[in-house]
Amino acid sequence: MTKIALLISDNLLPDAENARVDIFELDEEVGKLTPALADLGLELVQIRWREIAARASEFAAILPLMVWDYFEGNEDAFLGAIAKAEAVTPVFNGFDILKWNADKSYLNEMAERGAPVIRTLTVDRVSQTNVARAFAELATDTLVIKPKVGGGAWRQVLYKQGDPFPDAKDLPPEGALLQAFLPSVAEEGEYSFLYFGGRFSHAARKTPKAGDYRIQSSYGGSEETYIPTQAERDTARDILEVLDFTPLYARVDLLRGQDGALKLIELELIEPYLYLPHAKGEGGDNEGAKKFAAALKSAIEKAGRKS
Numbered sequence: 001m002t003k004i005a006l007l008i009s010d011n012l013l014p015d016a017e018n019a020r021v022d023i024f025e026l027d028e029e030v031g032k033l034t035p036a037l038a039d040l041g042l043e044l045v046q047i048r049w050r051e052i053a054a055r056a057s058e059f060a061a062i063l064p065l066m067v068w069d070y071f072e073g074n075e076d077a078f079l080g081a082i083a084k085a086e087a088v089t090p091v092f093n094g095f096d097i098l099k100w101n102a103d104k105s106y107l108n109e110m111a112e113r114g115a116p117v118i119r120t121l122t123v124d125r126v127s128q129t130n131v132a133r134a135f136a137e138l139a140t141d142t143l144v145i146k147p148k149v150g151g152g153a154w155r156q157v158l159y160k161q162g163d164p165f166p167d168a169k170d171l172p173p174e175g176a177l178l179q180a181f182l183p184s185v186a187e188e189g190e191y192s193f194l195y196f197g198g199r200f201s202h203a204a205r206k207t208p209k210a211g212d213y214r215i216q217s218s219y220g221g222s223e224e225t226y227i228p229t230q231a232e233r234d235t236a237r238d239i240l241e242v243l244d245f246t247p248l249y250a251r252v253d254l255l256r257g258q259d260g261a262l263k264l265i266e267l268e269l270i271e272p273y274l275y276l277p278h279a280k281g282e283g284g285d286n287e288g289a290k291k292f293a294a295a296l297k298s299a300i301e302k303a304g305r306k307s
Contacts, residue, residue, distance in 0.1 A: 001043035004296070005059040005089075006030070008046050009069035022218045025273050026066055032276045035284025036293040050077070053084035061300050062091045064098065065249075067271045071150045073173075075102055090303040092248040092296065093269050101269040104148050104177055110264065113242040116235065118255060118263040121178040122148065126171045131178065135161050140180035144213075148175035151271070153214045179265075181213070184256035190215050190265065191226060191254040192275055193236040194288060197295030198246040200236070201288045202279035203228050225278040235262050248299050249274070249292065 011020045034044045047055065049067045056062065062085055064070075070078040079099055086095045093101075100106055111117040119138055123130045126145055134143055141161040150156065155173060157166045158181060189207035193200065202225075209220035217223075228236070236252040251272035257263040279288030 007049040008066040032289040036289035056085035056088035134178040138180040142181035147172035204275040
């Protein structure tokens, strides 16, 4: 069997003191990917991302799908480990893609290329001055304030005009994105479209618990299988086509804008949860897992021909 490294963060280890409450998502995803990859002669091996630079030669490919702490002040260490590992073994998605996607100001670049992106102001550090400017420029009375390097709603704040200004410990520690809050997240939910090897696989609709706006399961959010319309598929495809590369895996996260059209809120190319329960089939027969496995096998073979 050809060994494939699945990188995980320390907070996903069974005995972690700061274990994530959504650790079940690791077990669920691995339970489908492992047999699907095995059917193609690929053995999925979990390994801490902090160890991969020293152990890269043990694997034919490296997947950073479960590095769910790289944004908690660990970005430089994570990217440094990936750079060293990629000098030995192919990483999917590659280092350049991961570095670009880690800083969410890529949204501005995608908007400039013509993708339908939720309007976003980028600041070096959150202040009352630039928040006041964002209220005016975005024509809203409620902002979502996010770290430029972040995930899972970490250090993210929903701030309504006139409320006491958030405490620094709750705000992004450095650079931030300022976006208008879209009521559709609570009314309709957020959509995730999954693509493997550039091809659509499946989709999910995610909704927050009553009274919240965060859709992650760790905050009480839930998801359901979603069958997108052709027009919605076209929107997601148009977003991917502004890229000058085809990622092995991509999750296109979309919200309904105030104009009624779907807008890109994030393009997840580093460590997206793949929502495999919302593709047909269980275990290794899961269609999403099988599509991922086939795309990975093809990418490994292509990388081998280039070397």
